[in-house]
Amino acid sequence: MKIRRLGAAVAAIGAGAIVLSGCSAPEAEDSGLDEGTSVSAAWNQAFYAYNGNTSYGNATANANIIYLTNPGFNYYNNVPELVTNDSFGTYELVSEDPLQVSYTIADGVEWSDGVPIDAADLLLSWAANSNAFNDPDFDPSEFQDPETGAITEDFPEDQVYFDGGGSGLDLVDEVPEISDDGKTVTLTYSKPYVDWETAFDIDLPAHVVAGEALGIDDPTEAKERLISAIQNNDAADLAPIANTWNTAFNFTEMPENEALVVSSGPYTIEEFVADQYITLRANENYTGDLQPNIEELTIRFIGDPLAAVTALENGEVDVISPQSTTDVVEALEAVDGVEIIKGLEGTYEHVDLQFDQSKSGHFDDQRIREAFLKTVPRQQIVETLIEPIIGDEAIVRNSQLFVPGAEGYDEAVAANGSDAYAEVDIEGAQALLAEAGVENPEVCILFDSENPRRVNEFAIIQESANQAGFNVTDCSDAGWGGLLGTPGAYDASLFGWQSTGLAVTEPRANYVPGGINNLNYYENEDVTALFDELETTFDEAEQRRILTEIDAHLWADAYGVTIFQFPSVTGVKDTITGVDPSILAPTIFWNAWDWELAE
Structure with a gap:
């Protein structure tokens, strides 16, 4: 058993810890995928929503999976510092007065179903998270399930309401401009915004959301219809688009409609068994820098911290980061062949x-x-x-x-x-x-x-x-x-x-x-x-x-x-290398693409 202690970087999260410029991710290399390999990790809560930008889906248990399947323009490493992901796309500060920022999707970037990622996806993200189309006098609370908090089926069909908002996008009042080639959007803020660099990203595929909402099979047609609805403030189309964005991606087991698990990142959702586990597999269509080494990553849902230690000891999982207690630490220290990482x-x-x-x-x-x-x-x-x-x-x-x-x-x-x-x-x-x-x-x-x-x-x-x-x-x-x-x-x-x-x-x-x-x-x-x-x-x-x-x-x-x-306590089997937790979410998973089997 080896014990390693995290540093005191947690203090960096306090007031004034603002990052306005990041370092770049490594240059893209050939895939280092080790075919046939698998690793299993434990988490204390089950995944239940593929849209983490709704008030219902905004939870770490969901964010972990979304991070591995849908990384965007940047992410935080474990220093922590902001890292730009240029292989996905780039962003540029076009003007400081007014504040204008352009976002461009890199060449050849696709969703896992082969549909190109483009300005339609960016425009949907702005529409859903800017509150631009929401009626400020509408109260959605009466249409929430009292047992789960999710939006219910009796939500008004003609009501345009995106359950998103925040991150400064409410300062972008006007519909973003789309470039002629359809790969760039430019956001114009109504006033300066200090955290502009982390305010915007893609969350869901526009062709899937619009296709499901409007009954359109052709992805190009679906995206064109979505762009038109946003640019023309077409409530008849925006209402079902918003409702789909809010609710269609809430699921507690593998959905019958595979379009709902389309991804843009190094992993895709392959299998999901309610309250037991979710399995991710390397995305064959992913061409970005964050190439995974492990082909299959299973995250098992184990709420009891001591049960997570037992699972680690029995070889059912390779990595755990349970909510720590004295009993957990003592039990973990008794397990052979495990590195223990402690900190805050x-x-x-x-x-x-x-x-x-x-x-x-x-x-x-x-x-x-x-x-x-x-x-x-x-x-x-x-x-x-x-x-x-x-x-x-x-x-x-x-x-x-x-x-x-x-x-x-x-x-x-x-x-x-x-x-x-x-x-x-x-x-x-x-x-x-x-x-x-x-x-x-x-x-x-x-x-x-x-x-x-x-x-x-x-x-x-x-x-x-x-x-x-x-x-x-x-x-x-x-x-x-x-x-x-x-x-x-x-x-x-x-x-x-x-x-x-x-x-x-x-x-x-x-x-x-x-x-x-x-x-x-x-x-x-x-x-x-x-x-x-x-x-x-x-x-x-x-x-x-x-x-x-x-x-x-x-x-x-x-x-x-x-x-x-x-307090943070992570246990890692000595058969796995590359696990190096961050103080920020998604903690142990921030560099899961770097994990490898030990030689």
Whole structure:
């Protein structure tokens, strides 16, 4: 057994960690595919959506697969730094005033079904993620399944609504221009946008979306119809296109329609068995730089971390990165022929409170929110569950926006008001409940029922909060991710946000109305205005000032509490080389194309 420790690069995710220029990927080489080879990895949640840009599909379990099958113009390595993927396409800053960026698909790039990737795919991505065609007065929540959070079949057929949005594309008001050769689109922003370099990419094949939506078999005809619908704001076509984009790619087993798993990257989805595994195979039509060495990669869904260790020991999987506990680490250290990689992740644990449409309806009163947060024993959770794993690195995180150790973290903590929840205050909570005139208010907490650490956290929180007079109940579910944005499903949620990049505006989606990650219906006009200001601020000191102000608002509003930065423990069989986890999602999978069988 060999133990390796990740460095302290997690601090780079904090405020001011902005990347405006990247390094290039290696020059394309002949495929190094080792035919007939296979590797199996474990993940703690099952894949359920091939569109990760909807509020329903936006989860790490989906993002891992999408990353391996549909990489785009750039990605993050494990330094972390932004790497441009020129073999897929290039982008260029055409003008700073107004901000204009052009995106060009490289020659010969195709989807796995042989259809060329072109401007139609880019235009669909803009339409779906810019909110350009969405009615701001339309409320989709009444058309969401209360058990899964997915959009239901009774969604109005004539309603144009893309369940995407965010990443600055809402600043691109006009339909992007398409080049004469159909391979380039140019986006014009209404104002400068600091994270323009990571704002745009392709998510789904236009010919598949339009073909399914409009009943068109010919891919060229389907793309032409889609372009026309977007350029002419044709609601009759855009409504079914949007609904297909929102829902058709949600599946929990291999779909009968193989068009729904078309890919553009090094791997394609070959087999998918519900709640068991998904198998990826090297894409025969892929000609880019990210050529895989392993022909077949299977990702098994194992929610129980100790079961993942057992699977590794029994040879059922070769790579695991389970949510770590003391028991997991001890069990992993007892397995022969395994390298253990320890460190911190870019993920942080937190409790969020529902501001609107909560299960019990209590948290629309700030006094009750504050009272509950005063009972969350953050230090006890860290000392009990995290410190035994990583020792002195286990500390309470006291900022919603800054990572411990990042530039600006200490200053933010000193000013953001998080000290109000530094220690459990049962008497203070009781006084607030008395002032609010409520007795034994129920707080139903949503969390992953199959995650032992979350189960333990819930028990610790429940015991503490009940002492103050709360009635803390269990809303846990194995499908917790799909329920996060579902009205009335819970009162508080316990889960982790995983960083996917270094964009300074990345948190915006969590805290502004309509943001793809604003799953608790939080709204503060000052916070929204500050994020608007942040989008056009290129000075790093000013960025930190704005983020510190936002942080203070979140704590003052009793938005929720942060708890800890995730400890990371990865186990790799010595028969596999090239596994080198990143602190950013998709963590262990960021360079899966480099994995090889050891000689």
